[in-house]
Each structure stands twice: as C-alpha cells, then as structure tokens.
Amino acid sequence: MKYYLAPMEGLTTYNFRTNWNRCYGGMDKYFTPFISNRHMNSRERNDVLPEHNVGMYTVPQILTNKAEEFLSLAEQLAGYGYHEVNLNLGCPSGTVVARNRGAGFLGTPRELEDFLDEIFEKCPLEISIKTRIGMEYPDEWAPLLKIYQKFPMKELIIHPRLQKEGYKGTPHLEAFAEAVEALQCPLCYNGDITSPETLAHILEKLPMVDTVMIGRGILQNPGLLQQLKATSTDFDGVSLPSSEDCLDVLKEFHNSLLAGYQVIMSGDTNTLYKMKDLWTFLSRSFESPDKYVKKIRKATDVSDYKLAVNALFRECALKSENS
Numbered sequence: 640m641k642y643y644l645a646p647m648e649g650l651t652t653y654n655f656r657t658n659w660n661r662c663y664g665g666m667d668k669y670f671t672p673f674i675s676n677r678h679m680n681s682r683e684r685n686d687v688l689p690e691h692n693v694g695m696y697t698v699p700q701i702l703t704n705k706a707e708e709f710l711s712l713a714e715q716l717a718g719y720g721y722h723e724v725n726l727n728l729g730c731p732s733g734t735v736v737a738r739n740r741g742a743g744f745l746g747t748p749r750e751l752e753d754f755l756d757e758i759f760e761k762c763p764l765e766i767s768i769k770t771r772i773g774m775e776y777p778d779e780w781a782p783l784l785k786i787y788q789k790f791p792m793k794e795l796i797i798h799p800r801l802q803k804e805g806y807k808g809t810p811h812l813e814a815f816a817e818a819v820e821a822l823q824c825p826l827c828y829n830g831d832i833t834s835p836e837t838l839a840h841i842l843e844k845l846p847m848v849d850t851v852m853i854g855r856g857i858l859q860n861p862g863l864l865q866q867l868k869a870t871s872t873d874f875d876g877v878s879l880p881s882s883e884d885c886l887d888v889l890k891e892f893h894n895s896l897l898a899g900y901q902v903i904m905s906g907d908t909n910t911l912y913k914m915k916d917l918w919t920f921l922s923r924s925f926e927s928p929d930k931y932v933k934k935i936r937k938a939t940d941v942s943d944y945k946l947a948v949n950a951l952f953r954e955c956a957l958k959s960e961n962s
C-alpha cells in the first residue's frame with residue numbers, strides 16, 4: 640500500500656509537513672495545499688521552495704480554470720525542480736465553486752475538457768488530478784470519467800463525494816469502483832480514513848485499492864500512519880510504539896510545529912491562530928479534553944498557550960485507539 644498526505648489549506652503547511660515527516664514520516668507523497676495565484680504570493684512560494692521540502696516527495700497543487708495560469712505556474716515549479724504537479728478539481732468551498740474552480744469546474748465539462756486538452760499538451764511536468772465525482776448528482780461521474788479517459792494522467796486521486804456534500808455523509812465507494820473499470824491510469828482513494836478499521840472497511844469494499852491519501856485522520860491522530868502500517872500485512876517490520884512513546888512523539892511534534900510558526904508567522908496572534916486551528920482536530924486524540932481545549936482557545940499569548948497545552952498533555956490520556 641502507498642500512502643499520501645492530503646493537502647489541507649492552512650493546516651498542512653511546509654512547517655507541518657517537515658515536522659510531521661521528521662517526527663513520524665513514511666508518506667510516499669506529500670501534497671501541498673493549493674496555489675491559486677499566477678504570481679505566487681510569499682506564503683505560496685515558501686510552501687514549495689525546495690529548501691522547505693527536503694527529504695520528502697512533494698507534489699505542488701494548483702487551483703485554477705485558466706490553462707495559461709496553470710502552465711505559467713507549472714513552468715515556475717519546473718524551475719524549482721519538481722517533476723509532478725496536481726490539479727485541484729475537488730475544493731467544494733462556495734467562493735471557489737462560484738468562480739468555476741475546484742469542484743466547481745466539474746459543472747462545466749466542456750470547458751474542463753478544453754482546459755485539460757491544453758494543459759496536457761503543453762505542461763512541462765507530469766500532471767495528476769484530485770477530483771470529486773461531480774457537483775450535485777452521482778450520474779455526473781460517468782461523463783467525467785469519459786473525459787478523464789482521454790488524458791495521460793500520472794494518477795487520479797478520487798475523493799468520492801459530490802461538491803454539494805462537502806465532507807458530510809459517506810463516500811460513494813461504488814463511484815471509485817466505476818473509475819477502476821473505466822480508467823487505465825493509477826488511482827488513489829481518498830476519504831474518511833481515520834483508523835485501521837475504517838481503512839479495512841474501505842479495502843473490503845474496494846480490494847483493488849493500492850494507494851490511499853489521508854487528511855483529517857492525520858490531523859486528529861498524527862501517529863495514524865504507523866498504526867495503519869502496523870496492522871497491514873505489507874509492512875511486517877512496523878510495530879506499534881508504547882503509549883508513553885506516542886505521547887512523547889506527539890509532544891515533540893507539537894512543540895516543533897509551534898516553534899516553527901513562531902519563526903514564520905508575525906506575532907503571537909497569528910502563531911496561535913495556526914495552532915488553534917490544529918487543535919480542532921488534534922483534541923480528538925485525547926480522552927475528555929474539552930476543559931483544556933477551552934483554555935487553549937482562550938490563550939492570547941504563547942506563554943499562556945504553552946501552559947494550557949502542557950496541562951492537557953499532563954492530565955488527559957491519549958485515547959487507547961490512538962496509542
């Protein structure tokens with residue numbers, strides 16, 4: 640099985656990716672959150688700079704519906720030494736969709752095909768695509784697959800939900816199976832993998848899956864990949880760390896992430912904004928964390944924040960399924 644880290648805007652920054660890779664590691668690919676400016680802003684540029692992505696196979700992601708813009712960004716990324724670029728056809732957010740980008744582009748298949756024609760003809764890099772299965776109705780998927788058949792994709796990453804579903808409901812596993820029938824290119828499954836059990840359930844329904852991308856599961860439980868590998872027959876040598884070791888690595892990861900943001904972000908407010916965003920997910924690793932997370936959210940400077948986090952680390956146990 641191959642494992643990819645999903646792109647998550649604002650969360651899986653280069654600071655997150657490098658620290659996660661150092662503390663846990665083992666993803667086959669690390670996708671960057673989307674770049675949407677033809678002239679990358681400093682945040683976007685820093686995220687893809689080779690010196691900020693050392694030791695990882697990183698795939699930059701682009702969000703656009705303009706071939707010229709995609710090609711211009713791909714050219715710049717080729718200059719940084721990248722070999723592969725990913726196109727975002729999955730973002731469900733209202734503002735993105737209203738501009739016919741992300742999952743919104745799936746609603747105008749003719750324009751999408753013209754766009755793909757041009758980028759596949761001219762792009763200096765290999766192109767992979769991350770897609771949803773349509774905007775509103777499951778029957779949008781078959782015509783989209785007909786389009787995807789025409790292009791020599793490096794791979795297609797499928798999050799089998801519709802745009803209108805956001806992250807609700809359960810993924811349409813049958814849509815992934817349809818793609819297996821229709822397409823020759825490598826496929827990657829993405830969606831709702833949060834434990835060895837959820838992965839096992841997906842593999843039971845889709846035994847042909849050999850590559851998965853994981854997003855929120857890693858934010859909720861940064862040690863998840865090791866658990867998946869320890870329970871997989873592919874990875875005989877991987878064993879589970881003790882509960883104390885899990886907590887030690889989590890602390891190390893958290894503290895280095897915080898230190899990284901203190902260097903990158905201007906001031907405590909912006910640093911804490913980033914860390915508090917992560918706690919929305921990370922709190923789920925712990926038993927009864929609410930009282931502690933409230934204190935974390937209330938912190939207005941880094942020293943108060945550290946006190947609140949240390950209290951949580953000291954007094955809340957890791958959930959048994961996370962250790």
Ligand SMILES: Cc1cc2nc3c(=O)[nH]c(=O)nc-3n(C[C@H](O)[C@H](O)[C@H](O)COP(=O)(O)O)c2cc1C
Nearest residue numbers: 645646647648672673727798830831832853854855
């Ligand atoms: C906060 C957040 C930000 C995201 N940002 C991106 C993004 O920049 N590009 C992208 O392709 N998907 C983005 N996604 C979608 C994830 O990559 C992934 O497809 C989705 O979370 C489903 O996978 P999961 O169930 O493993 O989390 C984002 C999701 C979340 C929750």
